[in-house]
Amino acid sequence: AQSVTQLDSQVPVFEEAPVELRCNYSSSVSVYLFWYVQYPNQGLQLLLKYLSGSTLVESINGFEAEFNKSQTSFHLRKPSVHISDTAEYFCAVRYKAAGNKLTFGGGTRVLVKP
């Protein structure tokens, strides 16, 4: 069965420090990859996505993620976080040959400290 693993359930980080959130998925078959963010008391918002092409994708607010097919990973990074980045981040995978549902990781809660 397909699975998505986010190794860190919580990541405390100081403001302006870098952060990396790790995501690994279970299969190397063709996939679409997504990071969603959930701010406190809000729904899931798409942060960025990998569909095809360049393996490095970026969001408008400074996050980036790199698709690594050989390691079946899609880690999320930001070189300098802000207080407003405090949220829970979910990695999600859609397996092209397995219907159109998303399989989510367990989420990583990022707490940015001043």
Place this chain on the structure above:
Amino acid sequence: EPEVTQTPSHQVTQMGQEVILRCVPISNHLYFYWYRQILGQKVEFLVSFYNNEISEKSEIFDDQFSVERPDGSNFTLKIRSTKLEDSAMYFCASRDLGGDTEAFFGQGTRLTVV
């Protein structure tokens, strides 16, 4: 910007009662989904709906659950006889046609079964 809207934001119901969770997907989208997140657990896929029928469902989506698109704008999830373990955040999502499109999520309905 178009968005997925869900009502109510919070629903409290007694065990054994029927509940209907409502969603208005983005108007030109063709795929509709329900996911749920039990407190402290992963976001889990429940069901996908396309062309007026269920296209895929998980093992969670048993006979107690049903979905309906009663008109051109609403998409509902009905739980016939709620159990305590149905308490969760329920997310509706919609997606445009095409394999390389992302799902847009609503804010969620928090269902509490007492």
